[in-house]
Amino acid sequence: MNEPNAVMHDLLIVGAGAAGLMAAITAARAGQRVLLLDGARKIGAKILVAGGGRCNVTHFAVSERDYAGATPQQIRKVLQRFPVRETIAFFRALGVELKQEDTGKLFPTTDSAKTVLEALLRGCSEAGVALQHPARVECLRFDAMQMHFVATTETLAFTARRVLLATGGKALPKSGSDGAGFSFATAFGHTLTPHIVPALAPLLLPASHWLLALSGLALDVELSLILPSGAPFRFPGQAKSHLVRGAMLATHFGLSGPAALDISRHWTHARMLEPRTTLRVNWLPRHREDTLDAVLVASKGVSVLHVLRELLPERFARALLQEVRIDPSITPQQLPRERRLSLVRALTEMQLEVIGDRGFTYAEATAGGVPLGEIDLSTMESKLQRGLYLAGEILDVDGRIGGFNFQWAWASGFTAGSSQARASRA
Ligand SMILES: Cc1cc2nc3c(=O)[nH]c(=O)nc-3n(C[C@H](O)[C@H](O)[C@H](O)COP(=O)(O)OP(=O)(O)OC[C@H]3O[C@@H](n4cnc5c(N)ncnc54)[C@H](O)[C@@H]3O)c2cc1C
Structure with missing residues (x-):
């Protein structure tokens, strides 16, 4: 067994995709000591391929009606915590201007997904997020004696007071999102929807x-x-x-x-x-x-x-x-x-x-996942395991094509990240 790293983090985030990066920046800006781990050699593969390499960051009009999975009321609760205007302002503050196309989709004015990823990584570094990759979490447990979580990779172990699962779903498994997060969630008592199937698949x-x-x-x-x-x-x-x-x-x-x-x-x-x-x-x-x-x-x-x-x-x-x-x-x-x-x-x-x-290999999203009924939607904290948070595509929410899946990732990642300062005071 690997010896735990001596540093105790406030928040350990598993998965540096859209939801994990947003949560990391938000939590670190609020003074939290954040460790962000990702199994991928290259961070942000999905952001880079999104929108044909241009990254359709969001849509000018997003509502719960653009999604499936959980109930519209549940989805709305999260979306309204970080509306589209906040996404636009967030990226503007990171130096990324978004432009709206006739279809209502918003893209960076550079027409390059690289701009979006680089800005998020810059945001992480400026906020003091510790990002480690490739660092694939293989085991995650809560040590009830020490009252902290222990995440283990092949060679290292990390400890943190709180953990956010932002491991995505199963779409595009070669990007690193292969459903591993689902077994972490179920190990903490969460259920999964009866079917987890490709969404936005040819x-x-x-x-x-x-x-x-x-x-x-x-x-x-x-x-x-x-x-x-x-x-x-x-x-x-x-x-x-x-x-x-x-x-x-x-x-x-x-x-x-x-x-x-x-x-x-x-x-x-x-x-x-x-x-x-x-x-x-x-x-x-x-x-x-x-x-x-x-x-x-x-x-x-x-x-x-x-x-x-x-x-x-x-x-x-x-x-x-x-x-x-x-x-x-x-x-x-x-x-x-x-x-x-x-x-x-x-x-x-x-x-x-x-x-x-054509299956998950060609799908852009995942339908099904951890039910929103098991999550406190004002913080994204699990109702079953204190200190465990979930955000992004791991949850039972999938949007139609047009920037809605990223908006879900930004909104749920922001909700999880911004609730950390409160959690650390509790
Ligand atoms: C080809 C393609 C194009 C798309 N285009 C768009 C678009 O233009 N607009 C839009 O809104 N949506 C788009 N989507 C959907 C969007 O990319 C996803 O919904 C969104 O990225 C989900 O974010 P996430 O952070 O929840 O998960 P992900 O982006 O899947 O990130 C999860 C991360 O967790 C890491 N991870 C998983 N397990 C572990 C582990 N055990 N240990 C460590 N790390 C782990 C993975 O390596 C990955 O980096 C597209 C998807 C695809 C596949």
Whole structure:
């Protein structure tokens, strides 16, 4: 057994991702002696790859409705402790100006994720955070005699009065977030949600699917979940069915792009509740069956392909007509009514045979984790182990695409960090 390091820290943070870095800076600025440990050789891998290397730091309008997992009330409690304007001010004070794009997403004006990571690391160093890496925590326990925590890495042991688990979830395991934090949490009596699955993950179609040949094509679509009866799937206790609108990208394996990523965790959960649930796509979200049929009926003397070309990329129109076995050169009037309506349904309510997602290796977030009901949401302290705190993706909260997952990490990390000075006085 490794001999504990002589220095007693006020707060030991396991994980120097977004939540851990934010908590470390906040707690150290409040006078706490903070030790931040991370198993990764290179710190901040996820921040660097985020937003295609530009880091989508947050979104101009964040509310609990942008998240899934815990209840909206629980999520709101944490979000309101560190609203978006605080994120903007926090980064500005660290020398990072954020700019808002038309989509509402906020990025650094440098368009470089490196700016964000460097600022956070500078913030840590200026506040006096002791950062050690690679230092993967292998064992974490509370010594009830000494009233402190002991964290052990392969070669060292560290002691601290309080510990924050900011180990992330399971998405992008090569970054170091491989779910180890979940076993630390359960060892202290925490439970985990019944399912921990990839969120914001690309979806797989069968190898023979016609859409694979359209790899690279992006379309604005509307996605929903459908029961075998054709009725919309509804999650228990939810009045509304789940609907996602946005860009979807055909790829060599299936579906990606914001709309597909956003619906992935809902598709997975729906399948667990009702295995026959399918994904329905409306390729023309501005139309419903009747309005699109009216467009076809009103077209005079032009081919079906000509009509569809006005609404969709020709490459897609041709592939879809081939799929539904309709000659692109005939006019809508030459089509029997039933054939015309089947084309309209293929365009507005096509059921896609999704066979799975690409898993945690390609997922951007984790759905499921430690339930928020086990956490004091005004401090992020565990209700089961005094002095233990949890923040970030380890918790049962996942956001839609657009900067919401980082905002959760900033807000929960800030809440945990800013409660430390009070905890040390208690
Ligand atoms: C490709 C990709 C792109 C993304 N883009 C965006 C985006 O643009 N905007 C957005 O809002 N969100 C984005 N996300 C999601 C976002 O990155 C995460 O939700 C967020 O980083 C979670 O922060 P976290 O601090 O909770 O966990 P993480 O960032 O996962 O950090 C956890 C840290 O804990 C360390 N760790 C784990 N176990 C141990 C251990 N036993 N000992 C020591 N250290 C340990 C890991 O090495 C890691 O550094 C993206 C995710 C991915 C994968």
